[in-house]
Amino acid sequence: xxxxxxxxxxxxxxxxxxxxxxxxxxxxxxxxxxxxxxxxxxxxxxxxxxxxxxxxxxxxxxxxxxxxxxxxxxxxxxxxxxxxxxxxxxxxxxxxxxxxxxxxxxxxxxxxxxxxxxxxxxxxxxxxxxxxxxxxxxxxxxxxxxxxxxxxxxxxxxxxxxxxxxxxxxxxxxxxxxxxxxxxxxxxxxxxxxxxxxxxxxxxxxxxxxxxxxxxxxxxxxxxxxxxxxxxxxxxxxxxxxxxxxxxxxxxxxxxxxxxxxxxxxxxxxxxxxxxxxxxxxxxxxxxxxxxxxxxxxxxxxxxxxxxxxxxxxxxxxxxxxxxxxxxxxxxxxxxxxxxxxxxxxxxxxxxxxxxxxxxxxxxxxxxxxxxxxxxxxxxxxxxxxxxxxxxxxxxxxxxxxxxxxxxxxxxxxxxxxxxxxxxxxxxxxxxxxxxxxxxxxxxxxxxxxxxxxxxxxxxxxxxxxxxxxxxxxxxxxxxxxxxxxxxxxxxxxxxxxxxxxxxxxxxxxxxxxxxxxxxxxxxxxxxxxxxxxxxxxxxxxxxxxxxxxxxxxxxxxxxxxxxxxxxxxxxxxxxxxxxxxxxxxxxxxxx
Numbered sequence: 344x345x346x347x348x349x350x351x352x353x354x355x356x357x358x359x360x361x362x363x364x365x366x367x368x369x370x371x372x373x374x375x376x377x378x379x380x381x382x383x384x385x386x387x388x389x390x391x392x393x394x395x396x397x398x399x400x401x402x403x404x405x406x407x408x409x410x411x412x413x414x415x416x417x418x419x420x421x422x423x424x425x426x427x428x429x430x431x432x433x434x435x436x437x438x439x440x441x442x443x444x445x446x447x448x449x450x451x452x453x454x455x456x457x458x459x460x461x462x463x464x465x466x467x468x469x470x471x472x473x474x475x476x477x478x479x480x481x482x483x484x485x486x487x488x489x490x491x492x493x494x495x496x497x498x499x500x501x502x503x504x505x506x507x508x509x510x511x512x513x514x515x516x517x518x519x520x521x522x523x524x525x526x527x528x529x530x531x532x533x534x535x536x537x538x539x540x541x542x543x544x545x546x547x548x549x550x551x552x553x554x555x556x557x558x559x560x561x562x563x564x565x566x567x568x569x570x571x572x573x574x575x576x577x578x579x580x581x582x583x584x585x586x587x588x589x590x591x592x593x594x595x596x597x598x599x600x601x602x603x604x605x606x607x608x609x610x611x612x613x614x615x616x617x618x619x620x621x622x623x624x625x626x627x628x629x630x631x632x633x634x635x636x637x638x639x640x641x642x643x644x645x646x647x648x649x650x651x652x653x654x655x656x657x658x659x660x661x662x663x664x665x666x667x668x669x670x671x672x673x674x675x676x677x678x679x680x681x682x683x684x685x686x687x688x689x690x691x692x693x694x695x696x697x698x699x700x701x702x703x704x705x706x707x708x709x710x711x712x713x714x715x716x717x718x719x720x721x722x723x724x725x726x727x728x729x730x731x732x733x734x735x736x737x738x739x740x741x742x743x744x745x746x747x748x749x750x751x752x753x754x755x756x757x758x759x760x761x762x763x764x765x766x767x768x769x770x771x772x773x774x775x776x777x778x779x780x781x782x783x784x785x786x787x788x789x790x791x792x793x794x795x796x797x798x799x800x801x802x803x804x805x806x807x808x809x810x811x812x813x814x815x816x817x818x819x820x821x822x823x824x825x826x827x828x829x830x831x832x833x834x835x836x837x838x839x840x841x842x843x844x845x846x847x848x849x850x851x852x853x854x855x856x857x858x859x860x861x862x863x864x865x866x867x868x869x870x871x872x873x874x875x876x877x878x879x880x881x882x883x884x885x886x887x888x889x890x891x892x893x894x895x896x897x898x899x900x901x902x903x904x905x906x907x908x909x910x911x912x913x914x915x916x917x918x919x920x921x922x923x924x925x926x927x928x929x930x931x932x933x934x935x
Contacts, residue, residue: 396807407787481517489522493525552695575592583603613914638911797823798826838904903916
């Protein structure tokens with residue numbers, strides 16, 4: 344290109360971001376990326392959100408991406424800026440969240456010389472990203488940016504890093520427009536009709552079918568969730584979901600068995616264990632779902648739909664593998680089901696539902712809440728009241744969580760009717776995820792109600808982002824279930840380590856009400872059942888950021904629970920079931 348039509352690398356970068364539809368970037372400045380910040384200053388198309396820590400920038404981008412279906416964008420400097428982002432990048436990789444992370448780098452001629460704030464960013468992030476780039480030629484800059492977005496959003500989504508030496512950002516660079524496809528990376532989206540036919544034959548011959556859905560259905564977009572709902576209702580089959588798949592099928596639907604896995608429901612896990620045909624859609628057979636692999640769905644023929652070929656037969660051997668987009672595959676499955684003349688065994692299906700209803704009658708999630716005004720709050724009750732009171736709101740509601748007991752209670756007791764309303768850290772289990780993720784969700788949905796359900800330990804991991812909420816007037820609500828412990832650690836120590844509570848008690852917690860006020864937010868506290876509803880109502884009515892500190896029973900455990908390495912029929916149920924026989928029963932029930 345003629346020199347007069349060239350722009351600085353930083354300007355080319357922003358132009359490429361704009362052409363990719365980017366409207367917000369989460370970042371933190373540093374010397375290596377100051378040319379980009381200078382270019383940001385001179386334009387108004389892209390909004391920059393100044394976070395307080397680079398890990399939080401990635402989680403905010405994850406929340407933005409997960410709630411919108413768009414690619415989240417992060418901008419950090421070289422060295423510690425990039426290394427601070429690694430936890431967020433690995434979190435996005437594990438949960439298949441599309442993120443593009445722009446990292447600063449020392450000038451190309453200094454790479455390898457241990458220059459100030461230099462790090463081997465591409466080497467460090469290679470196992471934590473779907474792909475990464477180090478741009479060494481100005482001519483490659485625009486192409487690499489467009490390619491990074493294509494890779495992040497295509498196939499199984501994930502994070503992509505672009506490492507940008509400072510001289511590339513300062514020097515002149517040409518601009519090239521984005522292209523629709525890539526010369527070599529072309530993920531398969533259309534399913535094989537023959538495999539669809541095999542799947543239909545298995546499903547129509549099933550006597551004890553189960554549909555097992557994961558985050559891939561959510562990633563495939565709202566149309567995929569709608570197609571899933573239609574297919575499940577058309578077949579009359581029971582449906583369960585992973586932690587990441589919640590909301591893809593309505594929680595209130597009678598065909599929904601609840602979440603499965605380590606803290607899944609009794610009926611979901613025993614239905615999985617007893618199934619004769621299993622249809623897995625957009626799920627990767629995570630160890631928290633499968634339990635002991637040798638005992639996973641022992642009598643079932645398995646059908647696996649996934650856009651990532653490497654996930655097929657990776658953990659669990661399957662009988663029918665369907666590679667393709669979850670939405671397209673479900674639509675093709677529906678059409679083939681309707682076109683097939685075979686009739687399902689409705690009598691067997693009715694008997695299967697009778698068995699499931701018997702398991703459901705155990706009411707595995709039940710708990711006892713003393714309703715005397717001064718009684719201690721059960722955490723499950725706090726979540727249920729939060730759910731019931733938010734349903735009375737006219738606003739669309741989005742929930743993020745930190746990681747721990749509160750996360751599992753939220754998954755169990757807060758029903759999700761739509762996809763993209765539930766943002767949590769599944770694969771990596773990252774404490775500190777929820778608050779910055781809520782920040783990203785609120786920026787994407789300014790008129791929505793966004794609540795971070797937190798624990799008092801997790802929230803402190805990225806509490807500094809309360810400053811970001813204040814700066815940008817983001818009315819995120821933080822709902823802390825405060826049991827003064829790292830609750831899940833305490834639970835495992837009680838059940839598996841002889842009640843030796845080693846370093847799991849938080850001995851010097853802050854005054855969360857005062858802390859909220861120091862960050863220009865509203866602080867509220869409920870110490871007993873009589874105060875709970877009032878605190879929730881005041882939180883929901885506020886147009887400011889709020890921290891609601893809810894004092895809950897410190898001894899409460901999260902049940903059901905499948906101990907690590909156990910099978911689906913080796914569940915632990917809590918004290919609400921102590922009237923039943925102790926030990927492993929014929930139904931697999933274990934009592935504590």
